[in-house]
Amino acid sequence: MEKIRIPIEQGYDVLIGHGLLDRAGDLIKNQVQDRKVLLVTDEHVAEQGYASRVTHAIKSVAEVIHVKVIPPGEKQKSLSNVEELVEMLASLNFSRQDCLIALGGGVIGDLVGFVASIYLRGIDFIQIPTTLLAAIDSSVGGKTAVDLPQGKNLVGAFHHPSVVLCDVATFETLPAAIFEEGCSELIKYGMIMKPSLLQELMSREQPLTAQDPELVRLVKTCVEMKSSVVVEDEFDQGLRQLLNYGHTLGHALEQVSQYEISHGRAIATGMQLFLQMAMQRRELPPDYLTNFTQLLDDYHLLEGPYVYSAKDLNQAMLNDKKRRRHTMTIVLPSEFGRCELIELPVVEFSQWFEKEWNADVSTKN
Ligand SMILES: NC(=O)c1ccc[n+]([C@@H]2O[C@H](COP(=O)([O-])OP(=O)(O)OC[C@H]3O[C@@H](n4cnc5c(N)ncnc54)[C@H](O)[C@@H]3O)[C@@H](O)[C@H]2O)c1
Ligand SMILES: [Zn+2]
Structure with a gap:
């Protein structure tokens, strides 16, 4: 098992290994001992038996364990679910110790983290990620949020978990398409700050699968990268925005398609288009784009062309939290495995985007 300490003020451990769920009673003992616990999961995860395994593992340690199973899917990141969960906690008399x-x-x-951040002005929560994406990205770093009809993640808070328990064996039951979503974020880490990871992914004989013995190491590498960025910029004022490579357009595609296009695939299109932009702005070897596109294709991440209108997408991007009044910050590759933050006038960005998007859609159609 690997253990990574996230060295922020109330630091916490990320435990990564194979078969950790059944050891939860030992591994997260300090965080659940003599406390009431509400375990929230979704139907797909519950169907795999993971909720009952965790409950079984901690039942002799926790005071009492309640389980809430909600339907799967992005639409569950809603204020109505937040309301239901905080009311449930109140009815069960949860205190700040729980x-x-x-x-x-x-x-x-994201949903449970946000509920934990506001109930009684903040109670502890534990992350047990069961997707590759959650393991390498969302479970670490303390960003929590739910969506509004106007956009994704518009209501949220910074609230770190008290521990993250990542059992990579749970990835084995992920549908291939969901595992590939996680690979999209893995590729993103390679492109923003780890040329060796990008090379490793490109030189593999077969694409990564959920059975790969290297998974623990790869998850650890990503968690270390995320940690290094979060420590420098806990509240997302600068460096942390690098993690948003591909996400400005990605979030817009998710929103405009009403979440028909999944996160990992949406950001893959974003990463590819923003690499094109980078290549128009500076001299980069032309094979960068071919190689990167090939890598995204290996994981079936480029399903476009998506025929959404450039204007709608542009508007969605301008509603992004990262936008200032007249400028927006975008993340562009500066070389293969390094990205930089570029601030562009909104007008210049919009013109570029609409032209590129329309050209892209028409050539690929
Ligand atoms: N907070 C952050 O920093 C951050 C970072 C990146 C992404 N996110 C958010 O994460 C969300 C996407 O996360 P996701 O891709 O994990 O999506 P998800 O939580 O919807 O899970 C994807 C699907 O896999 C199923 N599933 C989960 N684990 C399973 C398992 N082990 N076996 C079988 N099925 C399983 C789920 O039921 C769901 O149908 C988005 O809302 C995004 O905004 C947050
Ligand atoms: Zn993401």
């Missing part, structure tokens, strides 16, 4: 467990992917993690 805690929540988020068992599932990023949807469960």
Whole structure:
């Protein structure tokens, strides 16, 4: 098992290994002992038996364990679910000493983390990520949020978990398409700050699968990268925005498609288009784009062309939290495995985007 300490003020451990769920009674003992616990998960995760395994593992340690199973999917990151969960906690007389467990992917993690951040002005919560994406990205770093009809993640808070328990064996039951979503974020880490990871992914004979013995190491590498960025910029004022490579357009695609296009695939299109932009702005070897596109294709991440209008997407991007009044910050590759933050006038960005998007859609159609 690997253990990574996230060295912020109330630091916490990320435990990564194979078969950790059944050892939860030992591994997260300090965080659940003599506390009431509400474990929240979704139907797909519960169907795999993970909720009952965690409950079984901690039942002799926790005071009492309640389980709430909600439907799967991004639409569950809603204020109505927040309301239901905080009312449930209040009815069960949860105090500040008690805690929540988020068992599932990023949807469960974001929703439960946000509930934990506001109930009684903040109670502890534990992340047990069961998707690759949640393991390498959403479960670490303390960002929690739910969506509004006007956009994704518009209501949220910074609230770190008290511990993250990542059992990579849970990835084995992920549908291939969901595992590939996580690979999209893995590729993102390679492109923003780890050329060796990008090279490793490109030189593999076969694409990564959920059975790969290297998974623990790869998750650890990503968690260390995320940690280094979060420590420098806990509240997302600068460096942390690098993690948003591909996400400005990605979030817009998710929103405009009403979440028909999944997160990992949406950001893959964003990463590819923003690499094109980078290549128009500076001299980069032309094979960067071909190689990167090939890598995204290996994981079936480029399903476009998506025929959404450039204007609608542009508008969605301008509503992004990262936008200032007249400028927006975008993340562009500066070389293969390094990205930089570029501030562009909104007008210049919009003109570029609409032209590129329309050209892209028409050539690929
Ligand atoms: N807070 C952050 O910093 C951050 C970072 C990145 C992404 N996110 C958020 O994460 C969310 C996406 O997360 P996700 O991709 O994990 O999606 P998800 O939580 O919807 O999970 C994807 C699907 O896999 C199923 N599933 C989960 N684990 C499973 C398992 N082990 N076996 C079988 N099925 C399983 C789920 O039921 C769901 O249908 C988005 O809402 C995104 O905004 C947050
Ligand atoms: Zn993401």
